Amino acid sequence: MHFFSTNTKLKIFALTFLLFAPTMVFADDGERNSTAVTIGWIGIILGIIANLSLVTFKIIRKPTIVKLVGGYDTQSLTPLYTPILNFHILFNSLGFFAGLSHGLMLIRGLDAISLSLAMIMTVSMASGIILKYAPDKNTKFFSRLVHGQFILATLLITLVILHVLTHSRF
Amino acid sequence: MTISTYGLMALVILAIGTPTIVFAQTENEVNEGASNGEKQSSTSTESEHGGSTNSINSSLILFVTVISIASVVGYSTWKVYKAKRKAASKNLV
Numbered sequence: 001m002h003f004f005s006t007n008t009k010l011k012i013f014a015l016t017f018l019l020f021a022p023t024m025v026f027a028d029d030g031e032r033n034s035t036a037v038t039i040g041w042i043g044i045i046l047g048i049i050a051n052l053s054l055v056t057f058k059i060i061r062k063p064t065i066v067k068l069v070g071g072y073d074t075q076s077l078t079p080l081y082t083p084i085l086n087f088h089i090l091f092n093s094l095g096f097f098a099g100l101s102h103g104l105m106l107i108r109g110l111d112a113i114s115l116s117l118a119m120i121m122t123v124s125m126a127s128g129i130i131l132k133y134a135p136d137k138n139t140k141f142f143s144r145l146v147h148g149q150f151i152l153a154t155l156l157i158t159l160v161i162l163h164v165l166t167h168s169r170f
Numbered sequence: 171m172t173i174s175t176y177g178l179m180a181l182v183i184l185a186i187g188t189p190t191i192v193f194a195q196t197e198n199e200v201n202e203g204a205s206n207g208e209k210q211s212s213t214s215t216e217s218e219h220g221g222s223t224n225s226i227n228s229s230l231i232l233f234v235t236v237i238s239i240a241s242v243v244g245y246s247t248w249k250v251y252k253a254k255r256k257a258a259s260k261n262l263v
Contacts, residue, residue: 112229141249145242
């Protein structure tokens, strides 16, 4: 039976997650979790989900993976691309603004790692916005190149890990 | 330009300007801390050595980030320029 479209299912999932995300973070303990730290964790979780979903989708669309796994073809996945891209944009925007708020709230603890992380996040976000809305073909091509650079993604992951390791008390 | 383009530009400016504002704020705090520190007693040699290592690491991390961003932007610009030149030469032929 087919009750909801894929787009609606994704929206329901996103809303449910957004409702429960703060609860899950606050559920840990009341000792070390200030609001700013919680917002930071929400930003990280949203970023991981937003990027993993798109990366996974792009991987399973590759012909070699389709051949290896079998049971589906790349054409059947094409209608899913737009909802997943919108999901990626929505969650990354929320994650970016959560990270921005976290940074502004804890501005006294700013160090080189946090500043580098803010710079990389800003470049990724700005190139993403330009990629989505730029009317010019060359600008779109430029922003696609910047947005999809492996070195930026690697640096972002490394800085997030370093930021968590240097600021968290495990 | 449409209203959405103005909104988009405002967002981009905000996003780009935020790290600068944040950095400026920290610089102020560091300067304030330095002027207060002059009045306090001097620290041990060991802690000074640790402080300088941290400072080098911080500078290195920032340097790597800035160089990476600059190289990515430079590489992308060069690619776009190359594509434009290729298209222009095709039009001539």
